[in-house]
Amino acid sequence: MLTRASVDSATRRAQQLLLDAINQPADLIRLSVADWELLVRVGRRARLLGRIEADLAQRGLLHAIPTGAAQHLQAARQVITHRQTLITWEVNRILWALAGSATPLILLKGSGYLLARLPPARGRVFADVDLLVPEEKIGEIEEQLVGHGWFKTEIDPYDDRYYRVWMHEIPPLRHSERGTEIDLHHRLLPRTSRLPSSPEPLLAAAQPLADPRLHVLSPPDMVLHALVHLFLEGDPDEGLRLRDLLDVHDLLCHFAQQTDFWADLVARAGALGFRRPLFYGLRYAQRLFATPVPTSVVQQLAPAAPPRPLLALMDRLIPLALLPEHPDRPRGRATLARWLIYIRAHWLRMPPGLLTRHLSHKAWLRLRGVRKRVDLAQLDLRQQ
Amino acid sequence: MIIGDLARQDVAQRLAGDGLGIRFGPFNIRIRSELASFAALAHQLYAPYPIPGEASFNDFHVRLARPRGLRRWWRQQVCFAVDGQSPFAPYTVEHAFPALEWGINWCVATRSHHLLMLHSAVVERQGKAMLFPAWPGHGKSTLCTALIHSGWRLLSDEFGLVHPADGSVLPIPRLIPLKNESIDVIRRFRSDAVIGPAFYGTRKGTVAHVRPPLDSIRRADEPARPRWLVFPRWLAGAALSLTRMPKSQAFLMVATNSFNYEVLDATAFSLVADMVDACNCYSLCYSNLDEAIRVLGELADADQG
Numbered sequence: 001m002l003t004r005a006s007v008d009s010a011t012r013r014a015q016q017l018l019l020d021a022i023n024q025p026a027d028l029i030r031l032s033v034a035d036w037e038l039l040v041r042v043g044r045r046a047r048l049l050g051r052i053e054a055d056l057a058q059r060g061l062l063h064a065i066p067t068g069a070a071q072h073l074q075a076a077r078q079v080i081t082h083r084q085t086l087i088t089w090e091v092n093r094i095l096w097a098l099a100g101s102a103t104p105l106i107l108l109k110g111s112g113y114l115l116a117r118l119p120p121a122r123g124r125v126f127a128d129v130d131l132l133v134p135e136e137k138i139g140e141i142e143e144q145l146v147g148h149g150w151f152k153t154e155i156d157p158y159d160d161r162y163y164r165v166w167m168h169e170i171p172p173l174r175h176s177e178r179g180t181e182i183d184l185h186h187r188l189l190p191r192t193s194r195l196p197s198s199p200e201p202l203l204a205a206a207q208p209l210a211d212p213r214l215h216v217l218s219p220p221d222m223v224l225h226a227l228v229h230l231f232l233e234g235d236p237d238e239g240l241r242l243r244d245l246l247d248v249h250d251l252l253c254h255f256a257q258q259t260d261f262w263a264d265l266v267a268r269a270g271a272l273g274f275r276r277p278l279f280y281g282l283r284y285a286q287r288l289f290a291t292p293v294p295t296s297v298v299q300q301l302a303p304a305a306p307p308r309p310l311l312a313l314m315d316r317l318i319p320l321a322l323l324p325e326h327p328d329r330p331r332g333r334a335t336l337a338r339w340l341i342y343i344r345a346h347w348l349r350m351p352p353g354l355l356t357r358h359l360s361h362k363a364w365l366r367l368r369g370v371r372k373r374v375d376l377a378q379l380d381l382r383q384q
Numbered sequence: 385m386i387i388g389d390l391a392r393q394d395v396a397q398r399l400a401g402d403g404l405g406i407r408f409g410p411f412n413i414r415i416r417s418e419l420a421s422f423a424a425l426a427h428q429l430y431a432p433y434p435i436p437g438e439a440s441f442n443d444f445h446v447r448l449a450r451p452r453g454l455r456r457w458w459r460q461q462v463c464f465a466v467d468g469q470s471p472f473a474p475y476t477v478e479h480a481f482p483a484l485e486w487g488i489n490w491c492v493a494t495r496s497h498h499l500l501m502l503h504s505a506v507v508e509r510q511g512k513a514m515l516f517p518a519w520p521g522h523g524k525s526t527l528c529t530a531l532i533h534s535g536w537r538l539l540s541d542e543f544g545l546v547h548p549a550d551g552s553v554l555p556i557p558r559l560i561p562l563k564n565e566s567i568d569v570i571r572r573f574r575s576d577a578v579i580g581p582a583f584y585g586t587r588k589g590t591v592a593h594v595r596p597p598l599d600s601i602r603r604a605d606e607p608a609r610p611r612w613l614v615f616p617r618w619l620a621g622a623a624l625s626l627t628r629m630p631k632s633q634a635f636l637m638v639a640t641n642s643f644n645y646e647v648l649d650a651t652a653f654s655l656v657a658d659m660v661d662a663c664n665c666y667s668l669c670y671s672n673l674d675e676a677i678r679v680l681g682e683l684a685d686a687d688q689g
Contacts, residue, residue: 068412068440068443076497327445
């Protein structure tokens with residue numbers, strides 16, 4: 001019989017293995033076969049197998065771990081290398097399709113890290129290309145892409161309306177031969193969001209890459225976008241993405257080498273209205289990954305903290321939503337935490353009336369047993 | 385130790401507890417299930433398969449679980465789950481066994497990119513492998529089942545697992561799911577073949593699982609060198625023809641019949657090129673199974689000299 005205490009300790013073990021693997025990769029060679037087995041399972045769930053592989057490869061330690069585990073890491077590496085090639089080629093093809101257009105394209109998240117050669121790209125799985133473009137150019141770009149081999153994915157009218165009227169992006173465009181997807185964004189948060197999301201300051205501060213048509217967000221904006229994405233996107237099954245918080249950790253460590261980065265980050269968070277997400281992000285990055293954050297920054301952000309009881313609640317919920325459960329012993333309280341975080345995210349994304357309508361539509365689908373659209377390509381990516 | 389060394393009771397207890405360990409070629413699988421019907425079938429059909437040692441690394445943890453949600457109360461269903469995630473829609477509970485078999489194949493196909501995975505049946509004689517890359521419906525499972533009951537060793541009926549280090553093919557002698565008419569064809573071909581119960585009305589029609597001969601299961605750690613590539617096609621009433629195929633065409637057919645050719649990129653290109661180089665390539669069209677077996681046997685015999 002599984003007692004609550006034994007389930008808790010199994011879960012703690014699984015989570016500690018994952019965090020230790022990220023924070024002290026050199027110690028991985030000391031793990032037993034049973035530990036490796038559990039680490040591969042939770043690492044896959046958190047989509048961090050590629051990261052673990054990259055850290056070990058960098059230290060020349062892949063041969064010092066059990067063969068069975070090494071094979072799973074190697075498999076993840078193959079997929080990641082392949083995805084990096086695909087995404088790089090996809091960006092090349094997008095530039096080809098949009099030849100003659102002077103509109104700057106801002107690469108968001110994964111493809112941005114990859115093309116700007118930033119540390120989070122290491123060992124990371126890239127699903128699709130996310131682009132931020134001025135809203136008035138969306139129609140033109142969509143048309144040009146559709147004229148060059150991409151097509152609008154078939155979604156039901158409810159979802160199409162959901163995207164076009166309320167969201168910050170249009171329904172994904174998929175390439176007819178390669179199957180790769182492009183998400184075209186015109187802002188970072190849904191139009192309906194309680195948090196401000198005017199895209200003009202981001203566009204103005206974006207930084208060009210080697211090809212002057214390609215840009216990435218400025219360092220502070222990149223961190224803030226990763227955080228907003230972490231806390232406001234996500235689904236109730238998966239919870240919050242630990243992978244995204246690790247991106248933030250990597251970005252912070254990397255940009256901290258630039259003078260004034262921290263001051264710029266705090267100022268920008270204030271200007272864009274993202275002080276609360278930044279407060280949370282730094283707090284949990286410090287707790288989970290021991291991210292070095294200057295004391296002065298922590299002090300400056302202290303006023304952005306929520307009231308004490310709410311903070312105490314978030315301190316319980318967020319780790320439950322971020323860290324993978326033991327795969328054989330998922331706990332009801334983690335499921336609950338993920339739902340609460342999901343509802344909170346939606347609360348911030350849309351006004352109450354709209355939220356009620358949207359969630360009851362989704363609940364109705366669930367009740368009727370309509371399964372979510374399962375994208376096999378995306379499902380495959382989650383296996384690494 | 386093999387599954388057959390355990391009493392049926394033990395198999396059921398392991399399945400309901402920490403899981404039943406089983407080794408399929410290069411993969412250790414841990415299976416959990418509380419279904420009594422599944423335990424009985426597993427005990428019977430998996431009997432000759434080895435149980436990995438206590439200290440072995442388990443590659444996949446799979447489970448047959450009752451689905452969550454309201455629907456469980458009015459329909460008896462079962463979900464295939466790996467690491468607590470269910471990638472497929474639930475199955476009716478009668479189809480639990482084929483669901484698990486497909487699920488394990490899915491795990492291999494989506495997670496084993498340390499190997500090149502061809503979509504191919506593979507059999508062996510005297511250390512040399514004959515591969516049958518083919519699309520579903522071309523009769524590779526039937527042909528492969530007939531061959532392994534005629535003196536050939538089974539490496540796989542589904543996966544040509546090519547090791548990138550040396551281009552050898554690794555055995556994964558799993559149960560062979562025969563579909564529809566093939567079941568009776570094999571029953572007539574070898575009345576002593578071990579065939580599990582027929583599952584009617586599955587997503588792939590009627591399915592019954594053939595257990596490979598014991599020798600194939602015992603020698604699951606002996607790889608083989610590719611020697612022949614045969615592209616089979618069963619055609620009702622067709623006269624047998626075995627014709628040489630240009631290597632350039634064989635290359636394309638192998639590369640496009642792969643689970644992860646693109647993922648492995650340049651590695652896959654060299655592996656397939658080397659394989660096609662080392663193999664005689666044929667296309668085979670047949671309707672009579674005995675004739676096909678005879679001709680392929682002669683092909684192998686002729687190569688000995």
